[in-house]
Amino acid sequence: MSTFLYVFRELLGSIKPRGAMLLLLTGVLIFAALGAFSAFFLFQTPAALGSSPLTGEEFVAYLDPQLTTLQIEALYAALRADPSVARIDYLLPQELGRRDASGALLVQPVEGAAEAVFAQLDSSGAVFRVDRPTASGGIPGALSPSARTGLLVGLLVGIAVCLIVARFGLKDLLQAFDGQLRMMHLAGVDEAAYSVPVLVAGISCGLIASAAFIAVLYAFHLAAVSNPTSVITLAPGLRSAGCVRRIAALGGAIGVGLGLLVGGLGVGLVFRRGQKPGS
């Protein structure tokens, strides 16, 4: 076992319940910060996400309850054969959880063909309602400017609180590890041997929070895709795989960055201890 792993194991082994709780809380706060961050993108119109209106976006067409099975199959086959439709799925009324429709078609048009497909569905007479995103940002789930400001303030306050909690947690951890630190300092152990494990402990907080955030994000994404009419679809970005991928990548990086900040805070505390005379 390398010196780093040995010292890291010793560091984790010396942690007291209070320190563990505070570091766990730090991870939860990073997770919450990532959640707030993702809301900026998930509750936006596709236009704001950088894609043109409707392009490549799915919409849900609710089928008239009077339609027969044969009529539904014919409509499904026609749309499937249509080159302007990239993907089509049929959702059963049970899946929709509503009795006033003979099910629904989840349609994803090809690039630039969204308006035509939408018009075709609208004029077919087989559909009584279509949920679709619009360029005006009028879809349900878009954040109001005041909500966005509130979210931004909450995010910044959350990060500040996270760093304060992390500082207390790290101080607790280093207090419990003080004897080992003193012994290593006196013995002439390379400073990196005890500062890097503290840095890694901080990064781990961010890494675990990021992993949890990405897992939850994809769980919601899968739920939104498999059940487009659920409450989750109030966050339109959740139905777009590309959007979710971008948020996961960016959120993961921010989480690790926050973890790095927490770790850096810990390293600062280690060096401050080392500079005390006699320590």
Added chain:
Amino acid sequence: MSVMVQVSELTYTNDDGIRVLDDVHLHVEREEMLVITGHAAAGKSILLELLATQRAPQSGQILVHGRNITRLTRRKAVGLRRRIGYLPHGFPLLERTVLENLVFKLRALGDFREQAEERSLIALEDVGLTAKLNVPVPELSSVDRMRAGLATSICNEPLLLLVDEPLADLGPEDRETIGSVLSRIHAKSTTVVVATRGPIPAAMAGARSVSLVDGKVVT
């Protein structure tokens, strides 16, 4: 014999503005044993901390093992500490067994478990604590705790051993015991510098001694 420690014109003023060390000149030969005596707050501990690179010098020159401490970079100072065994007064060992304390230090210095245990056993033998290697430190007597501290300081085979007040709070018999342990360590080619309020145990009678009086070294 060559010089292990050379101190010239060393002056140190503490945070309260009191000159603790005043133009100190001192030299310690390699494989020599030196006892520095002096009353409480005479500056013995600060002098040892300076020699152990635990405190930055203010003025003067300190050469340890041929290295000028006043000019050492942080990294080089850490490297030099590996050659110095330093046991400050009241140094708290980890609340583990004696062996685990030594193994921790050696493993943190890069030894593998087997190697660390082997070197620890040798150090414990040197201080006569092999029989209590699995006893938790809080359960040790004062004299055995001092032995454990000495074993921890010498387990990585330093060239120079600096011990601050090893005889404090010990009875006459225990002082002799620690004195003979220090003499035994010295006999194994280790340069030893001991700071104490005195008296010097008979087992260390062969050691050279100097006194710190009013911040100056008196031979």
